Amino acid sequence: xxxxNHIKTIAFLCAALAIGxxxxxxxxxxxxxxxxxxxxxxxxxxxxxxxxxxQALSKLRAYVKDVTNPKSPDYIPQRDRIxxxxxxxxxACETAPFCFDFLMMVDRALYDSDYxxxxxxxxxxxxxxxxxxxxxxxxxTRRKTCExxxxxxxxxxxxxxTAYTKKYLEKxxxxxxxxxxxxxxxxxxxxxxxxxxxxxxKVFLVSGADRxxxxxxxEVLPVDSDxxxxxxxxxxxxxxxxxxxxEYVLRQxxxxxxxxxxxxxxxxxxxxxxxxxxxxxxxxxxxxxSGDFSMYNYTTTNPHYxxxxxxxxxxxxxxxxxxxxxxxKMLNNCEKNGWVPVSMRDEWKTIYGDGVQRLVK
Numbered sequence: 001x002x003x004x005n006h007i008k009t010i011a012f013l014c015a016a017l018a019i020g021x022x023x024x025x026x027x028x029x030x031x032x033x034x035x036x037x038x039x040x041x042x043x044x045x046x047x048x049x050x051x052x053x054x055q056a057l058s059k060l061r062a063y064v065k066d067v068t069n070p071k072s073p074d075y076i077p078q079r080d081r082i083x084x085x086x087x088x089x090x091x092a093c094e095t096a097p098f099c100f101d102f103l104m105m106v107d108r109a110l111y112d113s114d115y116x117x118x119x120x121x122x123x124x125x126x127x128x129x130x131x132x133x134x135x136x137x138x139x140x141t142r143r144k145t146c147e148x149x150x151x152x153x154x155x156x157x158x159x160x161x162t163a164y165t166k167k168y169l170e171k172x173x174x175x176x177x178x179x180x181x182x183x184x185x186x187x188x189x190x191x192x193x194x195x196x197x198x199x200x201x202k203v204f205l206v207s208g209a210d211r212x213x214x215x216x217x218x219e220v221l222p223v224d225s226d227x228x229x230x231x232x233x234x235x236x237x238x239x240x241x242x243x244x245x246x247e248y249v250l251r252q253x254x255x256x257x258x259x260x261x262x263x264x265x266x267x268x269x270x271x272x273x274x275x276x277x278x279x280x281x282x283x284x285x286x287x288x289x290s291g292d293f294s295m296y297n298y299t300t301t302n303p304h305y306x307x308x309x310x311x312x313x314x315x316x317x318x319x320x321x322x323x324x325x326x327x328x329k330m331l332n333n334c335e336k337n338g339w340v341p342v343s344m345r346d347e348w349k350t351i352y353g354d355g356v357q358r359l360v361k
Contacts, residue, residue, distance in 0.1 A: 021108060028262060031313040047195075049188040050280050052197040054339050056310060060192070064199050067283070074306040076283060077202040083284035084274065084295060087191070087207035087214060090288045090312055093184040093331040093352075095321035098132045100217070101231075102186075104168050105149040106132075117152055124148040149210060150233050150261040156214060157255055158235075164214040175321060177357040179193055182217060188348045189286075194222045198263070204229060205297060208266045229273045235260040266291040271298045288312040288329040290331070309339040319358055345358070 006053070050057045052121040062244050067076040088094035097103075109125035111119040119126065124144040153161055169182030174183075196203055204227045207214045210232030218228060236259040240248050250256070263269050285292070285299040288311060296309045311334055314320070315327035323347065334341040344351065 026070045026213055045189055047188075049191055049349050049357075051347050056347055057153070058341040059181070059308070059340050060195075060310065063284075063306070064196070064201075068199050076305045077087070078111075080280060080283065080305060081196075081199075081201040082204065082278060082280050082282040083201045084204045084206045084278075084282040084297070085189075086287040087209060087218070088290045089203070089314065090286055090292075091189050091193075092176075092217070093173060093176075093179075093186075093320070094140060095314065095323070096173050096184075097321075099150070099209060100181050101213045102137075102145050104165070104213070105145055105152060107168065108152045108164075109148060113203050115152070117148075119130075120276050121148040130347070133148055142266075143277050144230060146261045146264055146320065150259070151334055151339065153233075153258055154260075155238070155257050157257055158192055161212055161258060162216050165213050169217060175359050176247065176352070177359055179352055179356045181219070185221070186344075186348070187353060190221065197222050201284070203227060203256075205272070206265070206270050206274060207231070208264060208291060211265075231265045231268075232262040233255065234262055247285070267292050272329050274298065285309045286312075288314065289326075290333075293333075300338075309337075310342055310343060311339045312342045315343055316348075316351065318345075318352045320344060321358070328337055 005307070014049055033183045033321065047057060066072050067081070069075060075123050085091055088099045092100075094100075106125045106129045108115055109121045110129070120340070122167040125148060128145050128148075129139055154308045166182075168224050169180065171181050173179045173181055173184050193203055203223050205214060205218060205221075205223055207230040208226070209217075209230050211232055212361050214227050214230045236245070237248060237250050237254040239254050242259070263273075265273060270292070273297075274295070281303060282295075282299045283303065283305050285296050286309075287293075287295060292311070296311070299309055300307045311330055314323045314331050316322045317324065327343075331341050333339065341357065
């Protein structure tokens with residue numbers, strides 16, 4: 001089912017977008033070249049992918065101007081300018097039809113002709129695929145995904161998993177024309193990443209997806225690879241055979257390979273990993289779903305500095321597969337909690353670039 005639903009279009013990559021000339025869109029508007037151009041060149045002075053009257057962008061720029069001004073009472077030293085971003089639905093597409101790491105597990109378990117999954121993994125993958133297309137993803141769906149992600153990619157070295165992921169990212173995004181999975185980033189948000197980095201913020205991606213998968217997918221973004229926090233899987237020695245890591249000594253001939261699932265990085269788990277690996281509260285948080293609420297509250301509760309939270313609304317039903325009911329619910333949460341809503345429909349000139357088309361379905 002999943003493989004048959006992949007869009008069989010050919011992406012024609014174009015030359016890098018010339019940010020300085022303010023052009024938007026090409027035959028492959030969201031190609032890696034365009035994203036890379038934003039990463040390298042954006043200084044926050046143009047924001048060409050945002051509408052000029054965007055309230056969210058205006059609030060972000062005012063905040064950054066304030067907290068980076070040494071004369072302001074809200075000044076934040078550069079060492080404490082921590083910004084955290086969810087990935088799926090905040091920086092990248094998650095509606096076609098769902099998060100790509102879920103789909104990669106299903107693809108390997110059910111449709112990879114070079115791999116034979118176990119009966120349990122095939123059953124899990126079928127259940128996950130059913131839930132995704134029925135739009136009824138639950139925590140049980142997530143557990144099955146993580147268990148089988150660990151299993152179907154178990155025994156791979158980091159290099160092998162990275163190579164597999166890179167190959168998967170070349171697939172077309174279902175429901176779109178001229179958009180590869182590895183290019184399915186929201187261009188306005190790539191500008192935000194570059195803008196914050198240019199202004200001395202340390203940016204962390206705090207994703208519910210596999211950490212190494214996210215490292216690979218985010219290579220084109222202006223984010224350091226060691227600032228990726230995600231769902232974790234244990235790494236073990238190929239010859240360890242279940243022996244405790246405190247007791248086992250890695251041998252020179254050992255390969256370090258992927259092992260069991262450890263923790264899904266959503267809700268409170270996001271806070272736990274940020275506290276452990278960043279060691280500081282963020283001052284800025286960006287997300288899009290209830291799975292990010294713990295991250296929002298961690299940012300704004302008893303802060304040392306002025307903080308802000310921005311939450312995306314999946315309200316665009318023409319350029320994206322928006323969910324108006326979910327967007328309305330998030331807007332209500334923003335109004336209730338003082339978070340800044342970001343309307344994909346109203347505040348962005350483009351999402352993936354003008355060369356990308358959403359297909360009717």
